[in-house]
Every structure is written in C-alpha cells, then in structure tokens.
Amino acid sequence: xxxxxxxxxxxxxxxxxxxxxxxxxxxxxxxxxxxxxxxxxxxxxxxxxxxxxxxxxxxxxxxxxxxxxxxxxxxxxxxxxxxxxxxxxxxxxxxxxxxxxxxxxxxxxxxxxxxxxxxxxxxxxxxxxxxxxxxxxxxxxxxxxxxxxxxxxxxxxxxxxxxxxxxxxxxxxxxxxxxxxxxxxxxxxxxxxxxxxxxxxxxxxxxxxxxxxxxxxxxxxxxxxxxxxxxxxxxxxxxxxxxxxxxxxxxxxxxxxxxxxxxxxxxxxxxxxxxxxxxxxxxxxxxxxxxxxxxxxxxxxxxxxxxxxxxxxxxxxxxxxxxxxx
Amino acid sequence: xxxxxxxxxxxxxxxxxxxxxxxxxxxxxxxxxxxxxxxxxxxxxxxxxxxxxxxxxxxxxxxxxxxxxxxxxxxxxxxxxxxxxxxxxxxxxxxxxxxxxxxxxxxxxxxxxxxxxxxxxxxxxxxxxxxxxxxxxxxxxxxxxxxxxxxxxxxxxxxxxxxxxxxxxxxxxxxxxx
Numbered sequence: 001x002x003x004x005x006x007x008x009x010x011x012x013x014x015x016x017x018x019x020x021x022x023x024x025x026x027x028x029x030x031x032x033x034x035x036x037x038x039x040x041x042x043x044x045x046x047x048x049x050x051x052x053x054x055x056x057x058x059x060x061x062x063x064x065x066x067x068x069x070x071x072x073x074x075x076x077x078x079x080x081x082x083x084x085x086x087x088x089x090x091x092x093x094x095x096x097x098x099x100x101x102x103x104x105x106x107x108x109x110x111x112x113x114x115x116x117x118x119x120x121x122x123x124x125x126x127x128x129x130x131x132x133x134x135x136x137x138x139x140x141x142x143x144x145x146x147x148x149x150x151x152x153x154x155x156x157x158x159x160x161x162x163x164x165x166x167x168x169x170x171x172x173x174x175x176x177x178x179x180x181x182x183x184x185x186x187x188x189x190x191x192x193x194x195x196x197x198x199x200x201x202x203x204x205x206x207x208x209x210x211x212x213x214x215x216x217x218x219x220x221x222x223x224x225x226x227x228x229x230x231x232x233x234x235x236x237x238x239x240x241x242x243x244x245x246x247x248x249x250x251x252x253x254x255x256x257x258x259x260x261x262x263x264x265x266x267x268x269x270x271x272x273x274x275x276x277x278x279x280x281x282x283x284x285x286x287x288x289x290x291x292x293x294x295x296x297x298x299x300x301x302x303x304x305x306x307x308x309x310x311x312x313x314x315x316x317x318x319x320x321x322x323x324x325x326x
Numbered sequence: 327x328x329x330x331x332x333x334x335x336x337x338x339x340x341x342x343x344x345x346x347x348x349x350x351x352x353x354x355x356x357x358x359x360x361x362x363x364x365x366x367x368x369x370x371x372x373x374x375x376x377x378x379x380x381x382x383x384x385x386x387x388x389x390x391x392x393x394x395x396x397x398x399x400x401x402x403x404x405x406x407x408x409x410x411x412x413x414x415x416x417x418x419x420x421x422x423x424x425x426x427x428x429x430x431x432x433x434x435x436x437x438x439x440x441x442x443x444x445x446x447x448x449x450x451x452x453x454x455x456x457x458x459x460x461x462x463x464x465x466x467x468x469x470x471x472x473x474x475x476x477x478x479x480x481x482x483x484x485x486x487x488x489x490x491x492x493x494x495x496x497x498x499x500x501x502x503x504x
Binding site for chain 2: 023024028031032130157159165166167168169170173176205206230231236260261262263264265266267270298299301
C-alpha cells in the first residue's frame with residue numbers, strides 16, 4: 001500500500017485548487033456524473049436494499065469518483081490524488097481481523113459479508129451526549145461497560161472542566177481530553193472491564209493536541225482514535241497530525257465517515273456513493289482499522305431517516321460485497 | 327426581477343427535500359454570473375438591484391464545520407441578501423471588523439460543537455466592547471445551540487434550520503426599514 005508519507009507528500013505537491021473550484025468544478029460534477037453513469041436511483045420502498053447489481057454499481061461509482069476527485073487539503077489548497085492501481089492495492093491489503101482492547105476484554109473486529117451470520121462488532125456509548133457532571137460521566141461509562149454486548153465503548157462528551165466551559169483548540173480542550181480519558185478508564189474499572197477498548201479515546205472533533213495529551217493519560221494500543229475527514233473529501237493538517245501520531249504509537253484508528261445527506265453529496269444516491277468511496281479513503285488516508293459510517297440528514301439531524309438508512313445500507317453492502325472478492 | 331422567481335423556486339424545492347445543496351450552489355452561482363452581466367446595465371439605466379440587506383457570516387474560531395454555514399449562506403443569497411462569508415475558524419474580532427467594513431445589517435454566527443459555542447458569546451462581547459452591539463441583528467445557529475443559549479448570550483435570534491435563519495434575517499431587515 002502507498003506509504004503514509006507518500007500520501008502526505010501529495011498534500012504538498014498535488015494539483016493546486018481553490019476550495020470553491022474543488023466543490024463546484026470537481027467534487028459536485030464528478031459525483032453527479034458517476035451517479036448518472038452507474039444508474040444509481042433511490043428507492044424509498046426499499047430502505048435496506050438487497051440488489052447486488054446496484055451494490056456493485058455503487059462500488060464502481062465510488063472507486064471511479066475517488067480516482068477522478070481525490071481529496072482536498074485546505075491547508076495547502078491542493079488535491080491529494082490516487083491512481084486506480086493504488087486504490088486497488090490498498091483494498092487488497094485492507095484491515096483484516098483487527099483486535100481492540102486487551103486481556104479479558106480483547107475483541108476481534110470481524111469481517112462481515114452480506115447475509116453473514118457473524119454477530120456484528122458493537123461499540124456502545126453516548127457519543128456526543130454531553131454529561132452534566134464528572135460523576136455522571138463515570139457512571140455512564142460504567143453502565144456501558146457493564147453491558148455484556150459491548151465489545152468496546154464510545155465515550156460521552158464533557159462540556160466543562162472545573163466549571164469552565166471547554167473551548168476548542170484551547171488548553172481547556174487538552175485538559176478535557178486528559179480528564180475524559182482518566183474518567184473513562186475509571187468507569188471501566190468500576191464496571192470490572194478495565195481493558196475494554198475505547199473507540200473514540202478522544203472526540204473526533206478535538207484537535208490533535210487533545211489526542212496526543214490523552215495518550216499520555218490512558219489511551220492504549222487497544223484503544224482507537226476516532227478520526228474523520230474534515231468535510232466531504234477533505235483532510236486537513238490537524239487530522240493528518242492525528243494519523244501520523246497514531247501510526248507512531250500503534251493506536252488504532254476508527255474512520256469516521258459522517259457524510260451529510262443533503263450537503264455536498266446531494267441526495268441519497270450521492271451519499272451512498274460517498275459511503276463506498278470512503279472505504280478506500282479510510283484505508284489509504286486515515287489508515288483506519290474499521291469504517292464507521294453514519295450518514296446524517298442535513299436538516300433533520302438524524303441518521304435514521306429512510307433515505308439515510310438506504311444510503312448507509314447500500315454503501316455498506318457495496319463495500320462488503322467487494323470485500324468478499326478480495 | 328426575472329431571476330427572483332426562479333431563485334425562490336430553488337429555495338422552495340430545497341425546503342421540500344426535492345433538491346439539495348449542490349443544486350442550490352449551482353443556482354446561486356448562475357445568479358451571481360447573471361448579476362455580473364445585468365448590474366452594469368441596470369446602473370447605466372439609472373436602476374439598481376434591490377438587495378434585501380448585507381449579512382456577515384462564518385463559523386466561529388476553533389470550529390471547522392462548513393456545511394450548515396454554507397447552506398445558510400446559499401439560502402440568504404437566493405433570498406436577495408449580499409452575503410460576506412468569512413469561512414470557518416473565524417476569530418470573534420473578524421466578524422466585527424467585516425460587519426463594520428461592509429455596513430452589515432446582520433451577523434450570523436455558526437457553531438456546531440459544545441466546545442465552540444462559547445465563541446458565539448465572544449462575538450457579542452466584542453460588539454459590546456466596541457459600543458456597536460445595537461447596530462447589528464445578531465443571529466446564531468449550529469448543532470449544539472438552542473434558543474435558550476441565544477437568550478443567555480444576548481443574541482437577537484436563533485435559527486435551527488437554514489430556513490429559520492433566512493426568515494430571521496428577512497424579518498430583521500424589514501423591521502429595520504420600517
């Protein structure tokens with residue numbers, strides 16, 4: 001697979017492009033083109049589609065879109081491009097059976113294929129749910145840890161440190177990241193599962209400084225950093241810093257793919273294609289051990305509308321079907 | 327003007343989920359290009375484009391989320407506003423400077439996260455410190471924000487959706503003109 005530093009080099013040497021032109025002249029037309037070319041049409045009567053042909057077309061559309069579009073780096077205003085050969089090579093060596101957690105709480109993330117009977121990997125938690133007190137934070141993590149179905153936990157959110165509202169990119173965010181890790185470990189200890197993996201060891205939205213600080217205070221090799229693209233097909237230096245750090249420390253990465261249905265992806269068709277595109281993006285760019293897709297409706301702010309479920313099901317089916325063949 | 331009904335239709339279709347942001351952005355671009363051709367001719371014939379008002383908007387410092395802001399910006403443009411989009415990760419003072427520079431009617435401040443919503447308050451405090459708070463209609467929005475938060479920090483309006491934001495801005499400029 002293309003080494004990380006080679007990928008990074010392209011953020012400095014790729015074609016120069018303004019953000020406006022990337023959206024209006026590259027991303028939007030390319031996505032619309034593949035949706036049309038591969039005849040991808042939303043069917044609201046089938047929120048969980050079972051059409052293998054459609055899934056194959058979504059997969060092909062996703063790969064073609066990635067090859068023609070690349071990712072935009074806002075810090076350098078350049079495009080990071082990949083050849084089809086590089087994309088295929090990454091898929092061929094993508095993550096297989098990664099283990100998270102440690103000792104009694106170690107769990108393998110299974111590869112699952114369409115209609116697979118293997119139980120899914122369950123990370124359970126209160127992502128983005130603000131906790132009113134530190135005691136509540138610990139209690140919630142403890143309760144999640146006690147859930148026998150939990151293969152891993154996802155931390156809730158802290159909003160204050162010692163009564164002060166956490167401010168992004170400030171020292172308070174670093175303190176929050178440290179405090180959050182210490183409290184999450186304490187919650188898991190009280191649950192009797194001290195080595196259960198934490199898959200968002202620091203919130204994805206926190207800056208790299210928070211991720212790095214949290215590492216010193218309890219993020220282990222069995223935990224994962226949740227790292228995502230900063231917006232559709234964009235990756236900034238701060239996210240790349242997190243990836244570089246995780247590669248050096250051996251922490252795993254959960255690839256966060258929160259495509260916004262109704263945003264730059266357009267409707268459910270474009271969202272499904274982007275879901276498929278993000279599978280190789282997660283391997284090539286985020287260096288993720290697992291894809292965490294959650295398309296969200298732009299207006300209703302939920303992942304469970306009929307069209308977001310359709311896009312998510314189809315994108316996952318497309319990637320899983322293709323994965324069967326690799 | 328002949329373009330306005332088409333733009334309103336675009337806005338209506340967006341509200342009904344019949345089209346999405348890409349189509350809205352393309353419509354707004356087409357509108358901008360058409361105005362570049364039409365405005366000199368309007369000016370030479372002694373007429374001028376009727377703008378609803380000027381809006382300065384951006385996502386606050388520490389927050390790089392673009393989407394909600396972009397939807398609001400596009401909706402405002404489609405409704406005849408001159409929009410000055412400062413982008414993301416915008417310091418509080420930049421909102422104030424730009425609003426003064428362009429003589430804005432409205433300042434629209436977006437924040438998605440609990441860790442960045444405090445910066446919305448900071449913009450208002452900067453306006454107060456400059457003694458110019460009352461010159462602008464200040465509205466806020468973003469995933470973690472609420473009407474209660476808007477009230478707490480002294481914002482004039484809170485929009486949960488882009489349609490809310492547009493309605494607030496329209497009401498504000500109409501009130502100002504009345």
